[in-house]
Amino acid sequence: MLSDIEISRQSPRLPIQVLAEHLCIPAHLLSPHGHHKGKLSLGLLNQPAGKAGKLVLVSAITPTPLGEGKTVTTLGLSMGLNHIGQPSIATIRQPSLGPVFGVKGGAAGGGHAQVVPMEEMNLHLTGDFHALTAAHNLAAAALDARLFHEQKLGDEFTARTGLQRLDIDPANILWPRTLDMNDRALRHLSIGQGGPGDGVERTDRFVITAASELMAILALAGDLKDLRTRIGRIQLALDNRGNPITAEQLEVAGAMTVLLKDALQPTLMQTTEQTPVLVHAGPFANIAHGNSSVIADRMALQLTDYVVTEAGFGSDMGLEKFFNIKSRQSGITPACVVLVATVRGLKANSGLLDIRPGQPLPESLLEEDLPTLEQGCTNLAWHINNARRYGVPVVVAVNRFPTDSQAELALLMREALRAGACGTAISHAFTQGGAGASELAQAVVAACEMPSQIQLLYPDDMSLCAKLTTLVECGYGGRGVLLSDKARRQLAALSRAGWDHLPICMAKTPLSISHDPARKGVPTDFEVPIDEVRLCAGAGFVYALAGPIMTMPGLGSLPAYRHIDIDDDGEIVGLS
Amino acid sequence: MLSDIEISRQSPRLPIQVLAEHLCIPAHLLSPHGHHKGKLSLGLLNQPAGKAGKLVLVSAITPTPLGEGKTVTTLGLSMGLNHIGQPSIATIRQPSLGPVFGVKGGAAGGGHAQVVPMEEMNLHLTGDFHALTAAHNLAAAALDARLFHEQKLGDEFTARTGLQRLDIDPANILWPRTLDMNDRALRHLSIGQGGPGDGVERTDRFVITAASELMAILALAGDLKDLRTRIGRIQLALDNRGNPITAEQLEVAGAMTVLLKDALQPTLMQTTEQTPVLVHAGPFANIAHGNSSVIADRMALQLTDYVVTEAGFGSDMGLEKFFNIKSRQSGITPACVVLVATVRGLKANSGLLDIRPGQPLPESLLEEDLPTLEQGCTNLAWHINNARRYGVPVVVAVNRFPTDSQAELALLMREALRAGACGTAISHAFTQGGAGASELAQAVVAACEMPSQIQLLYPDDMSLCAKLTTLVECGYGGRGVLLSDKARRQLAALSRAGWDHLPICMAKTPLSISHDPARKGVPTDFEVPIDEVRLCAGAGFVYALAGPIMTMPGLGSLPAYRHIDIDDDGEIVGLS
Structure with a gap:
């Protein structure tokens, strides 16, 4: 088979x-x-006579170092829907440059299911x-400059x-x-550290752009005005009396918005089969909500019949946050969830194998091993139930690898149906593109016709503490949270400051349903320790x-x- | 008169x-x-039957805090040439975001001579x-990561x-x-500073992007292959034995080039009168050479009859570097130089006035004051002679301000002709656009018909030390250089390492022809102290x-x- 970049180059493209x-x-x-990318104006949202597409949310089992091919399946499903005559657009996140030059390579899908x-x-x-x-660094520079000038003068x-003086506390930036x-x-x-004239000495840290609160804001903003309002709300620092200093108070929110004016427009691209894709935003799925943008989804839903979007990590992360943060804020809800599973990913989730980076893979992964797979299927069942809890039908997509045996595939699909999936299908999108995902597309169309009744995990008017407990107990099946003293104080302060109405965004490992990456399969009997909570006033979550x-x-x-x-x-x- | 952004918005635009x-x-x-910007493929350079345009290099008197309007005059002249039926393209540098949010505002020209x-x-x-x-920060991250992994393993x-180990010396990055x-x-x-796992602790510094060697490289590269070669040559650090470590050795030069592939294409835009402008690169005119790119100039010269380009600061800076660095490396030479002068700028250059930021301007600036202007004209005469030394005819463009008296304008033009300018003209481009620069355009067309014989200040095969001395003595009219011990050692080392063939890029104040910003007019009897010299192996200068x-x-x-x-x-x- 050709390499990803070779397939990309050989794909016919529409201007x-x-x-x-x-x-x-x-x-x-x-x-x-x-010639092959374009930004879509937000004016498109105000066009009359738009379609009312159905949203398909692609999530996955607990991720493993092997890779489940969620983006390949997302793009493949959208291509498959177009293949069977159901117009579809995929909405996905923009890749970060960090991993491109680091280890992971790109995030444009792969094989015959790529964005080109x-x-x-x-x-x-x-x-x-x-x-x-x-825009992020402008706020940082503005903050340090203000600190410097107030101290100097x-x-x-x-x-x-x-x-007016802001009295920024350099220890609380x-x-x-x-x-x-x-x-x-x-x-x-x-x-x-340059001495007088070169700023105020203090400790600082850099985060990767995907981890900036601005990224979450870009993904959750409803329009330019909402973007401006959210940026103004960002709390940049505390003053010497412990009061928050916002971007509005620093008078930098307008300039930040101006820098992001074009970035608020989703980018239209196409797949290897010339089906449309909207690429927009790329928030992390731990400290942020891990989904593409509200604007991209809304735009795509107006443009076509089916919109396939992808949520980061497993269903305990991106999917949970899709509902409890993105749906809550935007009103956008999926008609069906697709859970991507692989035979080898489920075997790895059995907890029976010893997989370590840099070491040869265990033979069980590469040969038929039904007992290990069956054990791993408990993880699949958990994710199916987790998705169904939100009131939507679930289809399991098996991303097929050459090493999978027929008996293994049959077992996986049987277990999926037994756990409550309304349909299953094997996806060959990586090797065959949309044609290889037509069976999956059929299953998804059928699922989207089924009744759904969206139910979030908790209402707005529950305290942050109670939301945390609900998330751990009902969301993960744990025994509750173990708050550090610091977290307890922070929650009380947030509550006093009137932030109780916000949803919780759990920053935990994606490698286990619990907080402990070593606990595979379906962990039970755990308490999630919370070291700290932080307000993202602009993004609208804690x-x-x-x-x-x-x-x-x-x-590396x-x-x-x-x-x-x-x-x-x-x-x-x-590039790969 | 309307504000800059209002004029920009009201200007008719071509798709x-x-x-x-x-x-x-x-x-x-x-x-x-x-809809109003586009990148031009480097394939354009290989198109047959291109034109052989004439290059007009716009420089200026010694800059003052008042602003001489060099970009306005550059754009206005190009518009004026088009106005009189001489097709012209302006090639200018891209503004940095830093000053846009700092004090200066934008750098797209102003009034009726703007890029829109x-x-x-x-x-x-x-x-x-x-x-x-x-691309710059990828190399920095790669360097620190290699240092970290070599220490750790x-x-x-x-x-x-x-x-192979690179043995990077953390004290010599x-x-x-x-x-x-x-x-x-x-x-x-x-x-x-995060401890084990979070990198090797060391001191570091940030420069603004315009000051990165990569910016100078982008502006001087002849094509993509040359860009790749230059990036590979960049010296990132020394090893523990004092030998240079290049981007090629760190295996990061390819990825850096890939990040800059599109950036190597100039951006086509238009003025307020729909005349074409190429915007490309933006190197500083002190630690770098302060000119737009070789590729943009070359492309424009193939596309039209006249190309008007701007060099940073006064003629002792950007113009000197245009010849001794850019012409030397590229073979591109101007047919004529335009020196931008203003009445108030020359008064400020008289050294007789006390101009301080934040204080009211002296009355002499705002009212007729012929003696002060005459004294300031010695600075103009110096710059005319400086430009003529390179063998090209010089036109003086007077960027007119409302406070200028007729007698002052007449004096300025008389002094310009007396000092050797082959033509003078008043530019009204700010208020009238191209029509206001038609007289200037006529003078430039006439000057371009005059004979020229380009002569650089020094040959390649002169030692770096001798080049420095030549630059100060013949270039600035000083008595020579005063090398610090450090500079002397560095020059000797560069000579030993085989870099004597490179040109010198003087990083000095633009506010005086000498190194001392307090010395206005035409300083004489000065020695330029050189604290340090640094090699830019990729850009190709010291x-x-x-x-x-x-x-x-x-x-601020x-x-x-x-x-x-x-x-x-x-x-x-x-925005302004």
């Missing part, structure tokens, strides 16, 4: 204007970026991440500038700096840290960038 | 495809970015600066990775990090630090970002 015409997008609402041109998708795209980086500050890069040396640093969460990845000792180059014809090589 | 058609650019070589849409020009444009930031590094932001707190910092040079600006106490916002219609306000 972006033609692709937009197929979707009946007026020319003036498409802003082309090169994959190099444009995986590199700068239309510059949204760069715009986020700039002292009592004269107001007389000299006409501005909540807003980090950001880069879209894997750069571990920037996790902890001290800035302002995130709870259940263990250490990496917000700035590092480059054999990083991917080493193989990325241009060839003699000026073409990019080494 | 970018139509503008490109007017220039006979084949559609497949234009990559539109929105000015907000797209002043904000992200087509993402080139962001791409540079990413120790003697096992090679066995575990198959890579030459490559800073970068952001396109005014952020003084990042001038001096300590990174890697820069010499004559005093402190700011490579990371800060935000009343920064411009405070007024930038979106209005109720979603339009940007507050």
Whole structure:
């Protein structure tokens, strides 16, 4: 089989204007970026006579280092729907540059289910991440500059500038700096070390752009005005009396919004089969909600009959957050959930195998092993039940690998139906594109006809504490939360400050349904320790840290960038 | 008169495809970015039957805090040439975001001589600066990651990775990090402070993106292959034995080039009168050469009859570097130089006035004062002679302000002709657009018909030391250089390492012809102290630090970002 980039290069492509015409997008609402990408104006949301598409939410079993192929299945399903005559658009997140140059490679799908041109998708795209980086760092620079000028001018500050003092507490600056890069040396640093004139010395940290609150805001904003309001609400720091200082108070929210004006427009691209894809935003699925944007989903739902979107990690993470954060804020709800499972992923979820990076895979993964698979299927059953709890029908998509035996595939599908899936199908999208996902598409169409009644896990008017407990007990099947003193104090303060109405965004490991990555399958009898909670006033959620969460990845000792180059014809090589 | 952004909004605009058609650019070589910007493929350089345009280089008197309006005159002249039936393209640098949010506002020209849409020009444009930031920081992250892994794995590094050790000396890392932001707190910092796993602790610094060597490389590269070669040559650090470690050795040069592939394409835009402009690169004019790109100039020269380009600061800076660095490396030479002067700028250059930021301007600036102007004209005469030394005819453009008296304008033009200018003209481009610059355009056409014989200041095969001395003595009229011990050692080392063939890039103040900003007019009897010299192996020059040079600006106490916002219609306000 050809490499991803070879398949991408050989795929026939529609000029972006033609692709937009197929979707009946007026020319003036498409802003082309090169020949195969274009930004869609928010004016599209106000067009009359839009369609009322059905949303399909793609989630997965507990992820494993082997990779389940969720993006491949998302794109493949959308291609499969188009293949069987059901017009569909996929809405997915933009990849971060960090992993592209680190280890993972790109995030444009793979094989015959890719977004093309994959190099444009995986590199700068239309510059949204760069715009986020700039807007984020403008706020950071503005904050440090204000701190510096207030200290330098002292009592004269107001007389000299006409501005009220903010009295920023340098020990309580909540807003980090950001880069879209894997750069571990920037996790902890001290800035302002040049002496007088070069800023106030303090400790600081960088997070990767996907971990910026601005990324979550971009993904949750309903329109430009809402974006402006949310940015104004961001709490950048505390003052010396412990009161929050917002971006509005620093007078930087307008300029940040201006930097993000174009980034608020989703980017239209196409798959290897010229079906439309909207690429937009890329929030992490731990400290943020891990879904593409409200605007992209809403736009796609107006443009077509089926919209296939993907939520980050397993159903305990991105799917839970889709409902309890994104649906809650936007009113957008799926008509059906697709859970991606693989035979080898479920075997790995059995807890019976010893899989370690850098070591050969256990034979059981590569040969038929029904008992291990059956044990792993408890994880699948859990995720099916978890998705059904939100009141939607669930289809299980088996992303087929060459090593899967017929008996294993049959067992997996039997177990899925037994656990409550309304349909199952094997996806061959990686090797066959949309045709290989037509069976899955049929199952999804059938599921979308079934009744659904959306039910969130908790109402708005429940305290943050009670929401946390509900999430752990009802969402994960744990015994409750174990709050640190710090978290307890923070929750009380948030409650007093009037933030109890916000939903919870759990920042925990994706590698277990519990907080402990070592606990595979279906963990029970666990309490989730919460070290700390943090308010994202702009994004509109409170995130709870259940263990250490990496917000700035590092480059490994054999990083991917080493193989990325241009060839003699000026073409990019080494991207995957 | 309307504000800049109002004029920009009201200007009629051609769709970018139509503008490109007017220039006979084949559609497949234009990559539109929105409706009014487009990138031009490097394939354009290989098109047969191109024109052989004449290049006009716009420089200026010694700059003052008042602003001489060099970009306005550059754009106005190009519009004026088109106005009198001489097809012309302006090639200018891309503005940095830092000053846009700091104090200066934008750099898209002003009044009726602007690049439109000015907000797209002043904000992200087509993402080139962001791409540079990413490529620069990838190298920085790669360097720190390699340092970390070699330290962590120790003697096992090679066995575990198959890579040779680079033995990076953490005290000799030459490559800073970068952001396109005014952020003084990042001038001096300590990174890697998170303990084991979070990198190696060391001091570091950020420079603004325009000060990255990559910016100079982008502006000087001849094609994609040359870009790749130059990036590979960049010296990122020294090893523990003092040997340079290049981007090629770190295996990161390919990935950096891939990130800059699109950024190597100039961006086509238009003026307020729909005349074409190429916007590309934005190197500083102190530590770099301060000119738009070789590729943009070359492309424009193939597309039209006249190309008007602008060099940073006064003729002692950007113009000197245009010849001795850019012409030397590219073979591109101007047919004529335009020196922009203003009555008030020359008065300020007299050294007789006391002009201080934040204080009212002296009356002499705002009223007729012939003696002060006459004294200031010695500075103009110096710059005319300086430009003529390179063998090209010089036209003086007087950028007219409302406070200028007729007698003052007459004096200025008389002094210009007396000093050797072959022509003079008053430019009204700010208030009248191209029509207001038609007289200037006529003078430039006449000058371009005059004979020229380009002569650089020094040959390649002169030692770096001798080049420095020549630059100060013949270039500035000083008595020579005063090398610090450090500079002397560095020059000797560079000579030994075989870099003597490179040109010198002087990093000095632009506010005086000498190194001392307090010395106005025509300083004589000075020696330029050189603290340090640094090799830019990728850009292909050695820069010499004559005093402190700011490579990371800060935000003032009343920064411009405070007024930038979106209005109720979603339009940007507050940009100027």
